[in-house]
Amino acid sequence: GAVVSQHPSWVICKSGTSVKIECRSLDFQATTMFWYRQFPKQSLMLMATSNEGSKATYEQGVEKDKFLINHASLTLSTLTVTSAHPEDSSFYICSARDLGTGSNEQFFGPGTRLTVL
């Protein structure tokens, strides 16, 4: 089946630094990837939709200058958390939709746990 990977699986950083998270579709091409954030005991909240070759679409309340998204190829999207602060500590999850189907089925990565000290 379709596999999505994320790297790193966890990261600890100091406040004020930037962190990059990669999301890769391993065996399919994805024109669209999604980035979610999940705080403890809460549901997934969509942050942005990443489209290959164009600017990402951010959900209301998500700062585009803080959460930089780049989708440079059909298999890779990156999320950079700039000037991270402790309140950015969360579980970040990406998903990808298979280019070859018209389905809404999304394949999710395993997530990246970010802890900002």
Add this chain to the structure above:
Amino acid sequence: DAKTTQPPSMDCAEGRAANLPCNHSTISGNEYVYWYRQIHSQGPQYIIHGLKNNETNEMASLIITEDRKSSTLILPHATLRDTAVYYCIVILTGGGNKLTFGTGTQLKVEL
């Protein structure tokens, strides 16, 4: 997209069928019902989806009522590894729409 309502939690004995309900009374004719689950500290996993007919795959069965206002996900023989949060999501057809996760149902499978 139509809003869904699920019970916050359910328990099930291992080996028994787990029946997870979902209400989507405002669903429209061109909206699918999708089910995902999330095991603790992992990314969500697709389970099954349907439009109006009942569906079955190797993981589960999906029963959609005739009026399409509710559905039930059935795990025929639940195991401890099925302990997870199960999300019922309604989404427009066409492959171009984003998933909106509600609070889901925490299923706990016990010995």
